[in-house]
Amino acid sequence: MNHYETVFILNPVLSDTQIEETVKKFEDFLIKSGAKMVAKENWGLKKLAYPIQNKKSGFYHLFEFAAPGEAIGPYELEFRRDERIMRFLTVKLDKHAVAWAERRRTKLKTKA
Numbered sequence: 001m002n003h004y005e006t007v008f009i010l011n012p013v014l015s016d017t018q019i020e021e022t023v024k025k026f027e028d029f030l031i032k033s034g035a036k037m038v039a040k041e042n043w044g045l046k047k048l049a050y051p052i053q054n055k056k057s058g059f060y061h062l063f064e065f066a067a068p069g070e071a072i073g074p075y076e077l078e079f080r081r082d083e084r085i086m087r088f089l090t091v092k093l094d095k096h097a098v099a100w101a102e103r104r105r106t107k108l109k110t111k112a
Contacts, residue, residue, distance in 0.1 A: 035067030
């Protein structure tokens, strides 16, 4: 099991219900693929650095999870097929990045 992190941007014209459905869809897809969710974060509506599909903002979400390597290909294919997703990036975390993400999460919990 490798550790991964995915950040994806949802179309800003979606309703709250549609956003929740989309996030749940990808979370369920990961779990069905044998992944274990470590953390989920909703970063909210943010301004984009440059327009994507003529949109100047988007809803950002972060998934941190542990999954077998074979699960990533179909997972990213599902992102490409969904028209609600504007951009996504999945990266494999090394041991230093996993430790950094853990420290970041604990820092966020103490602030809240």
